Amino acid sequence: MLRLLRLAPPSCSIGAPNGAFFGALLMALASLPLAALAAGESGLKVPRFVSLRADPVNVRAGPGVRFPIAWIFVQNDLPVEVVAEYEFWRRIRDLDGAEGWVHKSLISGDRWAIVTGKKPRPLRRRPKAKAAPVMRAEAGVLGRLLRCNGQWCQLRIAGRKGWIRQAFVWGAYPGETVD
Secondary structure: OOOOOOOOOOOOOOOOHHHHHHHHHHHHHOOOOOHHHOOOOOOOOOOOOEOOOOOEEEEOOOOOOOOOEEEEEEOOOEEEEEEEEEEEEEEEOOOOOOOEEEEEEHOOOEEEEEEEOOOOOEEEOOOOOOOOOOEEEEOOEEEEEEEEOEEEEEEEEOOOOEEEEEEHEEOOOOOOOOO
């Protein structure tokens, strides 16, 4: 089960926001070209799901090494959503809705998904509600997303494959098909 997704960097204290820091950050982000934040410079669709290529991954407050590290992801293959692009930097959003910037070399087009909800979800032999279950996955379990047909996604978890309703995973958009 996946529990620890982010760590604060050693020199960062999490708590009350630092007004001067966030004011400077807002001014810096406001100076970015608006078109760079609105459209994908890579030519790829924005938003889109990708995964983290490495661990650890430093997530920064802005698009560049001059921006402070906001937190650190310590799990590779974690699905994240690219919500903006600026030069070699990608603004990503995680399952909890937290956003920050990472260098494009730290993400991969490989698709992974996280099982969501409050109770274990069945993964079935075929993409049908009455198909035999092959396993149950608890919320937070990470699986390789193999394909989706718009209603069901096939995941590989711990070497076993099964189909789960697309509404029960984070890493594929509702109605999205993945081959």
